[in-house]
Amino acid sequence: MTDVDRSKLLLPGRRLQRLREEIRDVRASQFRRLYEQADWYRHQQPPAEHPTASITFFGPAAANLSLLHLLTDQDHYLDEARRWIFTAARYPHWGKAHMPDHDLDAGWLSYGLSLAYSWIGDRLPAAEREELEAKLLLQGQRLYDFAVESEGGWWSSSYWQNHNWICYAGLATAGYALQDRHPEAREWTKRAEENFRKVLELLPEDGSNCEGVVYWRYGVPWIATYLDVLEQATGTDLFPDSPYLRETFWYRLYQAAPNLEEIVNHGDCHDRRSGHSVAFYYLLAKKYRLPQAQWLARQVAERGFWREAYESGVKPGVMPEAFQELLWYDPTVPEQDVRDLPTQRYFPDLGLVVARTGWDRDATMVSFKASPGGGHKAWERAKRFKDEDGWDTLNAGHHHPDANAFVLLSRDAFLAIDDGYANRKRAANHNLVLVDGQGFVNEDRYHVYKELPYQHQARIRSHAAGAGYVHAVGESAAMYEPALGVRQVDRHLWFSPLGHTVLLDRLAADADRTWTWLLHSDHPATADAERLHRIRKARARLDVHHVRPDALDTEIGETEIYANPTASTPSLEIRRVQQTLRVHAGPAREATFLAVLDARDDHDPDTSHVTALDVDGEGQAVRIERGSDVEVVLLEVAAGATAGDVSATGAAAVAAQADGRQVLGVAHGTRVARGGREVVASATASVFVTWDAYEVGVDVSADTDVEVTVTADAPVSVRADGVAVVPEDGRVRLHVPAGTHRVTWTR
Known part of the structure; x- marks a missing residue:
């Protein structure tokens, strides 16, 4: 196997040359984002003295400008990168109001300035290169020492928390940038890898995030950021080993408001708009071949980006991620919109x-x-x-x-x-x-x-x-x-x-x-x-x-x-x-x-007509009339109950007619019936039957194999999804494997 040149982080082998070619066509829009972000920096004045507020923005500023210089060889981008890099490098500490040198500011800056050092260090004057190298070594050692000393306490061992992911990602990036000249930095990368292997083991398989969408958007991309650095620096790819990352796009998507711009704000959410990361969608689409993630990234980039940028209360926000958008975009991933996805999901x-x-x-x-x-x-x-x-x-x-x-x-x-x-x-x-x-x-x-x-x-x-x-x-x-x-x-x-x-x-x-x-x-x-x-x-x-x-x-x-x-x-x-x-x-x-x-x-x-129904047995029942649509819902009827002309045994049941369609269903039950039509399951299952003049559909979910009997005419044409369909006199018997299945047939 030919050794790959990994001297420039995230740009191994001929990747830089390929990017220089692709920014003319398949990455043209991402390249435009990058140079527009650079133009924005040109009109900003980084504070000469460390402000009381967060300075995380310095990290991506250094990375954006340094990458743009590499791609274009234009010296004015190098000069602009130096202006931002050395303003931050000359602060005595990274972070002021909260845990200087030991928390988020240090993590963000260690990542961004280490990329800049790796990318353009050989283009800096010797004195500036040495100054930046010394600063990264100092800040990395401070971060590493704190991680060791606080093990079992704060972020050093907070495996489910964004501070852990950000600080260790920054520490690792600094380590990979410095370890060839400073062997002690290998301890940083070793510790970071041990941490993230444990993180990947401990994160939930359903891809959810207890901190809410805003901190998902702020923190979870840093797990991928670290894995990206690890893969490009060492060739070790841990993305396939993470069911969490494989599933986490679905958590984010299903917590999107119907307009796909705002969010459901469970947990600590600064606002209802701080939820998107175009770059992270690109990476998830790339690593897990998710066409819906690729589609959503473009929707945000073209329609909702600037509102997200200016209304989001989370900083630095979506704008400074331009360099990651360019690096993480994979033009070979197709797009697919979300309209055909299930309308419900359980985490x-x-x-x-x-x-x-x-x-x-x-x-x-x-x-x-x-x-x-x-x-x-x-x-x-x-x-x-x-x-x-x-x-x-x-x-x-x-x-x-x-x-x-x-x-x-x-x-x-x-x-x-x-x-x-x-x-x-x-x-x-x-x-x-x-x-x-x-x-x-x-x-x-x-x-x-x-x-x-x-x-x-x-x-x-x-x-x-x-x-x-x-x-x-x-x-x-x-x-x-x-x-x-x-x-x-x-x-x-x-x-x-x-x-x-x-x-x-x-x-x-x-x-x-x-x-x-x-x-x-x-x-x-x-x-x-x-x-x-x-x-x-x-x-x-x-x-x-x-x-x-x-x-x-x-x-x-x-x-x-x-x-x-x-x-x-x-x-x-x-x-x-x-x-x-x-x-x-x-x-x-x-x-x-x-x-x-x-x-x-x-x-x-109009107002729906809602009435409580008397229940023969235990439980509650309600009838909802909405114009010509009628729905009867029975709840908590596990012991069996009847309300009106509906009887059921299960956690819940429904009998409805709407838009020319009839529905009869039971959740975690064994029986539901109405007006001569009956659905019976041999074991506890969730069964929903819909029918109109032409077609019958049956949705079945069960933890074990189950037999379901539906009162219905013999099917003409069946789509069975692995389910055995046995017509009987006035009934259809379904032999359904464990799991979730849908069966349809024409009448």
Whole structure:
């Protein structure tokens, strides 16, 4: 094998020459981004003295200008790079207000200035090269020493946290840039590789991020940044070894608002727009051949880039990533839009359930979550680190006390909102249930999961989906103060492709408690009828139908949120006011809330007719009439129940007619029937049957092989997806393997 010249980081072999050729055609748009970013730097004045605020922007500035000089051989870009590089290099310390030399500023600058040293060091005057080399050696040693000394404490061992990824990526890049002349730097690269191998092992397989979309966008690209440096510097490719990175694009995509510009802001999110990284989409598309990531990158680059750049509260932001956009773009990856993707996805580690009516801008979308702090895998492994080594590794300070909370959007508007960034995190800021006015144990501080006893865990107990419907059950009783004696806080969420969401909350405690149901919005709810509140925003309206409790006690008020999103800028303060609808029940040992949230066009004069149905057996049932569309939903009917002409045994069931289509389905059940049509499963499964005059469709999900019987005419033409279809007299029997399958046949 021929040795590859790796003397210039990220530019091994003939890559630089190929890039010089490709910027004329297949990388022309990325090249334009790079030189436009360089022009922007030309009109800026880097501060001669270290400001109190963050200086992370120096890192990508050095990299952008240095790469542009390499590509063009134009000396004025070299001069501009020197202006930025040596302003930063002459600061005595990197970072001022928070952990100088030992945190994010040092990580960002070590990465960017080390790339610059590797790329243009041989083009600098000898004295400047030596000055930069000495500074990188000094800062790298400071960062390395802190990592060793603080092992088991702060970011050195915070494997699920962005500070770990950024600082170790910066340290490794400096190490690879310096190790040929300074062998001690090999210890830096060795330690960084050991860290990231552990990170890849510990991250959840579903690609989710407990810190929320903003910190996903800020932090997760640094994992890929390190892996890119490692691969280009050593030939070691760890991308195939990371199920997390393979899946994480889907987390980001399904947390996108229907307009694909804004975000669902679970966790610490500075705003609703700081979510995109064109460069990172390019890299994920390249490494995992994801055509939807390639497509989304172009959508952002061409349509939403500048709004993201100027409205984002996260710095440095999307603009300085120009050099990575050029390096990470792979023109051989095809594009494919998202319209044919499933409209729902479940991320089990974070307990995150996402559903939408479609991929159009006006779609209705709900995002619902419940998990332990940091997600299930982090919670379990962090406990093991603590028990075996005495290490504090979780540091999930950006994860909110939001188990069983949800966010709802429709028609380009946020209707049921989350609080975004908060320094003093409280359950009362979220759409969930309070007990005697209290939220979760250990809350009302920044890091609500720090030193929280292991047993305080929330979870999604069950999840089912089919035919556009989604059902999930979250459990959060363990998150409340033990003194309250809370035994049950179970939330059933039912999402319909018609655009409404049904919420059932089952609540119980050892003593009489007052239960408060919360719904936050940007604008105040108004009481439009005895059991109806409305939230209006722009073109959208959310009709909140209160079905239970029978005695309704409501109030409307405000909830104030304060935050400082960055320790490096103490003067920065964010203040927001949420409008809050509160519904009270009790004092009582048990309580039930049942509500239908109906998203509509605000110009629509109609209101859905929502009624509670009497249930023969245990459970709750509601009938929703929306024009000619009718839907009956049964919840918590595992012991078997009948409501009207619908009977079912399962966690939930539906019987509906809409747009000329009939639907009959059961979630985690064995039977559902209506009007002579019956669906029976031999074992617990989620089965949704849809039919019209021409076609029958069956969606089946089960943990084991299952036999499903559907009352239906004999099929004419079958598409079976690995399912055996056996027609019988008036029935069709399906032998379905474990997993998720769809069967269709013409009638």
